[in-house]
Structure formats: C-alpha cells, structure tokens
Amino acid sequence: MKKAIWNGEIIAESDETIEIEGNAYFPPHAINKEFFINSPKTTFCPWKGDASYYDIKVDNKVNEVAAWYYPKPKEKAAHIKHFIAFWNGIEVK
Template structure:
C-alpha cells in the first residue's frame, strides 16, 4: 500500500505490514521515505493510545502542517486493544491518499 500526496509517495509497504486503527492505516516507520516528514510541535494525547507526535509533510517547497502522526510510546493497554505493537508507526490525514 502507498500513502500519496499529490504525485509524491510518502510511505510504501505491503498491506500485511500495516496496522489499521480507527479507520486509519498506520505504516511501519521504515516504510516512510526519509526527509518528507518534519516533527511538529502540536501537542496531543489520546486517552487510550497515549502521547502523539505530529509531523508536517514536505510537498515540494511547501510544508503542510500536521498531516501525519505516530505514537512513539503508546500506553501498554493500547497494544492489547489493537492486537499489535504500533510504536512509531505513522498514519496520515485524509488529504494524504492511501491506496493498494
């Protein structure tokens, strides 16, 4: 599967390596292309997943704020709820298209 913004593939991995959480596909960290994500200072803590790290996505000369996120250290109970360790996996906002 691919996460695509415009003509840019941001992440790519086989579907069996992705994790689906609440309607979002989370890509393994190694599948995200280097240099396309920039850490954002936007704070957020999910009540059941834990502290979130947002990323802005580079699109040519533009920096699109908070278009991706991950959970570097999810709450341990979240692993049971999801059925997998999703630490540092990256999900994308709806304006980033995820395709097979």
C-alpha cells in the same frame, strides 16, 4: 501494498500496515524520511497515549501536522509504537 501519497509523491509504502479506527499505520521503515519534518504539535488519546506529529513537505509545499505517531504508547497500543498514520489530504490507498 498500501501507499500514502501527497502532492504527487509516495511518502510511505508498505504491506505491513496496521489498521486502527479506519487509519492505516505504516511502520517507521516504510516512510520516505526526506518528506517528513518534526512538528511541535502533540495530542492525547485516552487509550493510545500522547501522539507526536510530522509536517509533510513536497516540492516546497507544506502540509502541516499531516502525519502522527505514538513514541511512547500505552500498553494496549504498544504494537503501533512509532508507526505513522496520515490525514489532512494525504491519500492512503
């Protein structure tokens, strides 16, 4: 079972993560939505497509663009559609 933890809270937990390029992608149903805020930030990956981001807010502390996902991934990344990965101080263990 993998967990994503920030500021003392478990923000995601699942035994159905997918590992890609050293990142654990959590299925959408595995996140605690109360901690996620949509961000306007986007980036592009040549093989996965356009990524969208979330800010994470726990106890009035905000970790900007700390999670990302692919709402419309390219064909080779279709299996991670809407799955969420973390960085920027989020501990995944």
